[in-house]
């Protein structure tokens with residue numbers, strides 16, 4: 001707003017230029033604020049996605065480890081592997097247990113006919129994630145439960161997708177397209 005004497009009728013070119021410069025600066029400031037907000041938003045989305053991915057991978061690893069313990073216990077007792085993937089039952093009601101079993105079966109491919117005879121001296125795949133876990137940072141990968149026929153030991157591996165593609169055949173893990 002102009003208040004000085006002699007400039008009441010209209011703005012001088014200099015005043016116009018100043019106003020234009022002020023307007024441009026204000027636009028730049030607004031643009032910078034918008035870009036900052038967008039950048040912060042994108043970082044927050046990335047953090048949420050990364051946390052979700054890692055949480056999925058962690059819970060998958062826990063389920064695989066629980067399964068590994070059951071397989072190992074049966075093996076150590078000289079019993080055959082279970083016909084379906086095992087899941088710990090402690091602290092779960094029947095509905096929750098059923099839901100987790102469905103979740104497990106839809107996420108994990110289990111080759112119930114894997115070769116668990118001792119002494120063939122190679123690693124065989126027992127089960128693995130049907131689909132790789134996608135990750136925003138780092139390569140995609142899957143958990144694989146393997147059985148070492150020479151030592152009689154089970155182990156949970158995390159295989160990058162490229163490594164899984166390379167080893168799936170030798171481990172005997174052929175995941176059917178549809179189930």
Ligand SMILES: [Zn+2]
Pocket residue numbers: 060061107129133142143
């Ligand atoms: Zn998984």
